[in-house]
Amino acid sequence: MHPTVDAVTKRIIERSRATRQDYLDRMGALKAQSPQRSTLSCGNLAHGFAACNQSDKDTLKFMNKANVAIVSAYNDMLSAHQPYQDFPDVIRKAANGMGSVAQFAGGTPAMCDGVTQGQPGMELSLFSRDTIAMSTSVALSHNMFDATMLLGICDKIVPGLLIGSLSFGYLPTILVPAGPMPSGLPNKEKQRIRQLYAEGKIGKDELLEAESQSYHSPGTCTFYGTANSNQLLVEVMGLHLPGSAFVNPGTPLREALTREATEQVIRLSKPHGGTLGLGDMVDEKSIVNALVALLVTGGSTNHTIHWIAIARAAGIIVDWNDYSELSSAVPSMTRIYPNGQEDVNAFHEAGGTPFLIRELLSAGLLHNDVETVVGHGLEQYARMPELENDKLVWKPAPEKSTKPDVLSTAAEPFAPDGGLRVLDGNLGRGVIKVSAVAEEHRIVKAPAIVFNDQNELKAAFDAGDLNRDCVVVVRFQGPKANGMPELHKLTPYLGVLQDRGYKVALVTDGRMSGASGKVPAAIHVYPEAANGGELCRVRNGDVINLDAVAGTLGIEVSAEEFASREAEKADLSSYHHGLGRELFGWMRKAASNPEEGASFFWNHDA
The missing domain is CATH 3.50.30.80 (IlvD/EDD C-terminal domain-like)
Known part of the structure; x- marks a missing residue:
């Protein structure tokens, strides 16, 4: 391991020793009760599967098959989350094919900072993360489930889903991306038009046309903001299937990955012999891996807040000095807008997250000895998914970046530090x-x-x-x-x-x-x-x-x-009032500072 990465990891482990052990003890006690629905009374269980078809009822009466919870941030107004409309049916069918059941456990809010930017609704944005965490916990609180699939992509949504699910960290959990929209108006041109509008040189009609050419179809926005940073960090933590973050929606490969994610989370469940949950996979080393990935790609500054909160949900204490020290030691390896002119589709085509992971592992900048949703060892994530004769296969990442102006090697980075x-x-x-x-x-x-x-x-x-x-x-x-x-x-x-x-x-x-x-x-x-x-x-x-x-x-x-x-x-x-802001006063009052995650969950001074 790189000495700085190793030193920061050891410091986090030592700092977190007591809180991490407390978390693991709590998860261990809950895991011992599973399968969870075995603790329910007959009346509880009957309520839990009352709306199921007879086949699923028969399956859920016994404890030797998995019941998968689907928690989704779907809504059809936001382009990133609109593709999730069809995912529950795909997941249910795949679960049935494994002799198991999948139930839609609950939905969470999903707001878009792109829609609320500069508007009063943006003042709910940060607090929507902890609201999502609580709604995720409500969805999973019925004690019916053996595994969890999280459907979410954007800014506060993935952190919220993870924070909520970590309270159920004894359950195996896979995050299921939906992918970015195809590339639209080049980012440099979009930036130019925005500045012309700011100077009063063009009107609103021209600006709206440019924005509509940029954000034009289902899928995540293609610039490297918080949403796509989420996806990359989650994949580097081993919580996605390998190479799945930036596969476009509505493609056969995207649907095949969703089916495979369902089958894999069932294989990880206790009824199928699995022993590890989300809380085992989100440990100090995987958190450090996420921070390294953030820094080498010039990812979202929001994650100097969100990943601190995610870590705390798993009993791990991270501070800004950890980010800064890692940033001084890791190279800058991507040029994705706004740090360059190309978008995440170009990054994926260049070799994407699998190429990046292989490079960072070879340079000793990522921990390989971590648990992931596909088994032990992050090296399995240096692979890209493909369809061969309608069968999902993984192949090694390309030996060379196909777009060296977008994705570099660790040996020849764009800059010597993370920025x-x-x-x-x-x-x-x-x-x-x-x-x-x-x-x-x-x-x-x-x-x-x-x-x-x-x-x-x-x-x-x-x-x-x-x-x-x-x-x-x-x-x-x-x-x-x-x-x-x-x-x-x-x-x-x-x-x-x-x-x-x-x-x-x-x-x-x-x-x-x-x-x-x-x-x-x-x-x-x-x-x-x-x-x-x-x-x-x-x-x-x-x-x-x-x-x-x-x-x-x-x-x-x-x-x-x-x-x-x-x-x-x-x-x-x-x-403090209007557009629902009056309902969030208690969150404002109790929020911790940004270096503690700007959360009311762990602010003991409030």
Whole structure:
């Protein structure tokens, strides 16, 4: 193993020793009761299979066949999740073919940040993750099941499904992707049109046409944001079938993979002799593997929050120093938009996740000795699925990347590090992703322009007030203030300023997502302004120094003056009602800081 990867792993194991053992003890006690429906009374069991056909009832009366829970984030408004409409029937048929049963255990919410970006609904986005976790737990709470299949793809959905399922970590679990849509309008052209619109050079009709050519069919958006980062990380953790993350929906191969996933989760179940559950597979080494994969691919900054929460659900304690130390040691091996111009379809065609895994294993950057849904050893994931005469087979990943400008080798990477930095200083602690930021833009020292609402920035841009070197501070955007929305809506305006030759950066206690791009952005800064953090003492004109090279975030005001300033407050009442926001007040109040997962599940100080 690479010495840094090994050292970080050992540190996480030691830090997590007590909490991990407590988790494993709880899962062990629950596993001893299975098959779960054997603990139900006759009345309980009769309710559990009342709607089944007679054949499935006869199967479920006995305890020697598996009952598979389907938990799905299907809805037909979101392109990524619309393909899941037909998956339950495929799964039921495949389970019956194994002499087992599959029941649709429950649905979870599935919201799209692309739809809610810059809208009030985005203020529910982060908290939808823990809502999904709870709804997953409700779905599995009936104690009818021997295995679980999770149908979900996008931003908060996969983390929520995993967090919820880890409370049932004694059950074997497979995540079932649906795949990305085919490539549409080239990303460079989409970016160009967005900036033209931000400058007022084209109208809404032209912008809508471009966006519609980008997001044009069923399937996941093709840029490498949080949704596709989810899929890659889950596959590197061995929770998908090998090579299945980026197979397009509606294809024979996609359906064959869904059938095989059903059959495999049944093979893993206790009635079929299986002994390992999700909680055994999500361990310290598999979590480190996920973090390495995130960093070498320049994945979503959201996962500096979500994978911390997933790890905690399995009793594993991870912090930002772990990310930063790993990032300094692993290479940057992909150029997928926004870190390049090609999309995830091009990445998959180049060799995809199987090629990446083989390269990282050979360089000692991934742990091979992990449990996966196809058995022990991550090396099995260096294979790509194919159909031969309608039969699903796996073949070794290509020896060479077919698109070396998209997917490199570990020996000849695009950059020597992973491009994620932790920032510390007298303004707080945050993170920055620099994989898409040119070196000349990674240090910005300029006067602050302060906003308490993201919508104020557009007005200032239109008025020409931002045509200068500046560090834009957008505060009162943290979990306790308004649910920590993504601020991706600001990207085109800041990009225009940078293209005009100004030194510009963003500092915020909000999020910027996997779409973080060419403008340096210090995000997730905490303590957040609404919680008395230092951002609430920043004034217009204060000189801020964001240094992504040194990892510092500071304000050039004397400590005495800064401490003497009265903390500014913002009227947050408009964030707390309308479009359901009034129902989430208790989540805002109890949310932990971003480095603890921004969750109310494990915030013992709330």
